[in-house]
Amino acid sequence: xxxxxxxxxxxxxxxxxxxxxxxxxxxxxxxxxxxxxxxxxxxxxxxxxxxxxxxxxxxxxxxxxx
Numbered sequence: 001x002x003x004x005x006x007x008x009x010x011x012x013x014x015x016x017x018x019x020x021x022x023x024x025x026x027x028x029x030x031x032x033x034x035x036x037x038x039x040x041x042x043x044x045x046x047x048x049x050x051x052x053x054x055x056x057x058x059x060x061x062x063x064x065x066x
Contacts, residue, residue, distance in 0.1 A: 007059040010042050014053050027054060034064040 015029035024035045036056060043055040 009058045010055045011058050011061050012055045
């Protein structure tokens with residue numbers, strides 16, 4: 001169980017960007033594929049092999065990726 005303040009903590013996940021619009025990216029972490037609003041991406045780094053690491057709030061990770 002997470003406390004309310006924990007839900008704001010940033011978390012980083014790795015995956016690929018499948019598609020992109022002005023406002024969101026379609027991110028695939030290898031298990032799930034979800035649209036992530038660009039406004040909620042705190043940091044994004046490209047890695048080898050076309051992979052990306054995105055940092056988002058924990059509440060968004062729980063909402064989008066379970």
